[in-house]
Amino acid sequence: MKKFLSILLALCLVASLAACGGGGDNGTAAAGGNEGGGSSSGSADVAVFYYTYGDTYISSVRTALDAALTAAGVSYQDYDSNNSQTTQTEQVTTAITQGAKVLVVNLVDTGSDDAAKNIIQQANGVPVIFFNRSVSEEAVTSSGTNVFVGTDYEMAGHMQGEMIGNYVLENYDTLDLNGDGVISYVMFKGQEGNAEADARTQYGQEDADAILTGAGKQALSFYDSANSNRYLVDQTGAWSSAAATEYMGTILSQYSEANGNMIELVIANNDEMAIGAITGLQNAGYNKEGGKVIPVFGVDATDAAKAAIAEGTMIGTIKQDAEGMANTIATIAGNYLNSKDAFEGVDAANVVGTWRVNIPYGTYTGE
Numbered sequence: 001m002k003k004f005l006s007i008l009l010a011l012c013l014v015a016s017l018a019a020c021g022g023g024g025d026n027g028t029a030a031a032g033g034n035e036g037g038g039s040s041s042g043s044a045d046v047a048v049f050y051y052t053y054g055d056t057y058i059s060s061v062r063t064a065l066d067a068a069l070t071a072a073g074v075s076y077q078d079y080d081s082n083n084s085q086t087t088q089t090e091q092v093t094t095a096i097t098q099g100a101k102v103l104v105v106n107l108v109d110t111g112s113d114d115a116a117k118n119i120i121q122q123a124n125g126v127p128v129i130f131f132n133r134s135v136s137e138e139a140v141t142s143s144g145t146n147v148f149v150g151t152d153y154e155m156a157g158h159m160q161g162e163m164i165g166n167y168v169l170e171n172y173d174t175l176d177l178n179g180d181g182v183i184s185y186v187m188f189k190g191q192e193g194n195a196e197a198d199a200r201t202q203y204g205q206e207d208a209d210a211i212l213t214g215a216g217k218q219a220l221s222f223y224d225s226a227n228s229n230r231y232l233v234d235q236t237g238a239w240s241s242a243a244a245t246e247y248m249g250t251i252l253s254q255y256s257e258a259n260g261n262m263i264e265l266v267i268a269n270n271d272e273m274a275i276g277a278i279t280g281l282q283n284a285g286y287n288k289e290g291g292k293v294i295p296v297f298g299v300d301a302t303d304a305a306k307a308a309i310a311e312g313t314m315i316g317t318i319k320q321d322a323e324g325m326a327n328t329i330a331t332i333a334g335n336y337l338n339s340k341d342a343f344e345g346v347d348a349a350n351v352v353g354t355w356r357v358n359i360p361y362g363t364y365t366g367e
Contacts, residue, residue: 248280
């Protein structure tokens with residue numbers, strides 16, 4: 001009798017565990033994906049590949065795109081490539097095998113066209129929507145029907161440079177901490193070989209200089225004369241706050257007001273690095289309530305950056321419209337699924353030729 005009861009209890013326990021473990025439609029899928037949009041068969045019409053979930057701006061695009069696809073009744077599968085092109089390429093193979101009808105790709109490797117062309121070749125006629133991380137026209141149009149949704153990335157650098165130049169000009173005497181008539185700056189570049197990073201690095205500084213020299217002031221001076229690049233790059237390619245915080249800690253151990261060579265301006269290619277720089281400055285006693293503020297500028301207008309601007313620890317940023325990008329991607333994906341023209345329903349003012357959509361930028365200073 002005891003043996004029978006033991007067996008009965010064991011069977012009940014197994015049944016209970018099985019009931020608790022029943023999966024829904026949004027469980028973790030193979031190759032690092034999270035299934036959404038109501039697909040219950042392990043396949044989805046749209047496969048979305050993010051270069052990393054860890055990027056704050058990309059995370060905001062993902063949230064908006066998930067919502068847009070769900071609202072449109074489109075089944076989708078998200079994949080985290082974790083900043084590995086090899087992983088992303090394998091994920092694309094998995095998605096195609098599972099029957100994806102549209103691929104949405106936030107490319108990892110932007111240093112050349114090879115990765116983009118390889119994905120198009122893998123797709124073998126399945127349309128690909130590349131987004132955010134720049135892909136050339138030659139690559140996008142190399143085969144099949146594909147598009148790119150991004151920005152006029154040079155414009156972000158120009159807008160940031162103008163914002164910085166005007167701010168520095170208006171506050172020159174306050175910013176010139178050692179009174180030498182020159183504003184010393186540091187530039188944080190997200191990634192080598194990335195078109196957006198290259199343009200922001202160039203124009204964020206050059207356009208600011210043009211405003212300053214045009215008003216009879218000295219051009220900005222990179223804090224380290226031995227650095228011919230005039231920027232510091234995140235060696236991981238992740239555009240991370242941690243990289244900027246580490247750099248600032250190292251810099252401020254040598255460059256300070258006491259030594260007469262304090263950095264007087266911070267320019268960052270994205271808001272994550274801007275926030276990291278602020279952390280480094282705060283660790284040294286700057287950019288705190290009631291304390292001296294070293295002006296910091298970024299790109300993206302993330303929630304964290306907006307909060308920092310509201311608090312007065314950051315001056316300004318360039319808004320990269322995550323929701324606008326997500327809605328445009330969702331519209332194009334729906335068009336592909338319904339055999340419509342790719343750009344039907346997309347603002348014609350943002351369409352470039354037959355292959356690209358540029359989402360407009362905007363300045364953000366909290367005003």
